[in-house]
Amino acid sequence: MLATEKQYVQWHENETLRHARWLSQSNQVPPARIVLVDDKTTADEAYRLACAGTSMLWHGDFQNARQLLQALTRRIERSELRKSIKAANKSAESAKLASESLVLPKVIPNLFHQQRQAQTQRSRVLSRLLLELGKGYVSQLRRAPDVSAACTAAFGQLDEKIDESCLLSFRDLQGALGAAGWRAKGVPIENLGLSIFPHYGVFAPTRHEYVQLLLDAPLPNEHDVAFDIGTGTGLLAIILAQRGVKQVIATDLNPRALSCASENFVRLELPAVQLQQADLFPTDAPLANLIVCNPPWLPAKPTSPLEYGVYDANSAMLRGFLQGAKQRLAEQGEVWLILSDLAEHLQLRSRDELLVWFADAGLEVKYRLDTHPKHGRSQDNTDPLFAARSAEITSLWCLVPFNN
Structure with a gap:
């Protein structure tokens, strides 16, 4: 989420000291070194500057900036390919030595962390190509599209009283x-015959093979009240409401998610769904017959707002959800946890560890429904993590209190 306190950046242009508001989707600090670049700047020159930590303020044609960013991406990919080949050879050698010594190899988690580091470095380099937008997010560059509505939705209004301009990465x-x-056209959810409309900074449900699990799972005999914890776009709450749950309370800590979910509920005319800003569970709410949660699946530190939908440092949200669920269940209530086992295949979390967390929370498994991934990366055998991705299973764990 964007920082609430405004930050500013300054640079020299035509022997004049300029300054503007700094906008960063991942809350990166304002750049310390900025040089001016334009259509004459080659991709190799830009790549050297970016890798050296220098940010570049674009003064050329808008569409050429797009092409330059693509050229930088290709150079990064070539560098990553060389590094991955070297790392794969080293990992293969380590795996061979480990198997010979009967020691469990750490090849897969090492590859995962290497990929995360490469993604972070890629983002850092690509974010060094900057643009200046004036009052109302208007660009003065040649062939620049109208970006004012998109930027206002993403970053909020600029201060028109002081004719505020801004700098942000392309x-x-x-x-x-x-x-x-995405907000205009929506994400189609075929199982439901409808579309979900994500907002900026809210994880879009482009992977939705778990939707069928929620449609197949039998509702508890009593299902007057349900909680959707960490609702995001509101997809799970929508499914529960459409299945006949009388009162659905959806929570999220992210104001963008609450706004997004509210818009989706209104669009689908679901007045029975209530929204509450909360860290996990709602306050002043009745006990629930059903509590559902689709937490981030991988225990790693997120580095941007969107990554909060994928990464959960130390599994903090997952463990917090499990620890608090039992005391908020009505008699004969159930917990539905939507979780992929990709973390297990990546050796970031074990199945035994997950089961211990269930038991420590006073919950046991009533049943489990499984589905296999359908997304493209699970079919890409050139991905270094293909073995883990292709073996992934997403499950709906139905959990109930002991002796329920």
Whole structure:
């Protein structure tokens, strides 16, 4: 989420000291070194500057900036390929030595962390191509599209009283434009025959093989009240409401998610769904017959707002949810936990560890429904983590209190 306190950046242009508000989707600090670049700047020159930690303020044609970013991406990919080949050879050698010594190899988790580091470095380098937008998020660059509506939705209003301009990375601008596209056309959920409309900074449900699990799982005999914890776009709450749950209370800590879910509920005319800003569980709510949660699946530290939908440092949300669920269940109530086992295949968390967390929370497994992934990465055998991704299973764990 964007920092609430405004930050500013300054640079020299035509022997004049300029300054503007700094906008960063991942809360990166304002750049310390900025040089001016334009259509004459080659991709190799830009790549050297970016890798050296220098940010570049673009003064050329808007569409050429897009092409330059693509060229930088190709150079990063070539560098990553060389490193991955070297790492794969080293990992293969380590795996061979480990198997010979009967020691469990750590090849897969090492590859995962290497990929995360590469993604962070890629983001850092690509974010060094900057654009200046004036009052109302208007760009003065040649062939620049109208980005004002997308930027206002993503970053909020600029201060028009002081004719405020801003600097942001071209990559963040692309993110705002992409989010505006998703918000306009929606993400189709085929199992439900409807579309979900994500907002900027809210994880889009582009992977929704678990939807069928929620449709197949038998509702508890009593299902007057249900909680959807960490609702995001509101998809799980929508499914529960459409299945006949009389009162659904959906929570999230992210104001963007609450706004997004509210818009989706209104669009689908679901007045029975209530929203509450909360860290996990709602307050002043009745006991629930059903509590559902689709937490981030991988125990790793998120580095941007969108990554909070994927990564959960130390499994903090998952463990917090489990520890608090039992005391909020009505008699004969159930917990539905939507969770992938990708973390297990990546050796980031074990199945035994997960089961211990269930038991420590006073919960036991009533049944489990499984489905296999359908997304493209699970079919990509060139991915270094293909073995883990192709073996992934997403499950709906139905949990109940002991002796329920």
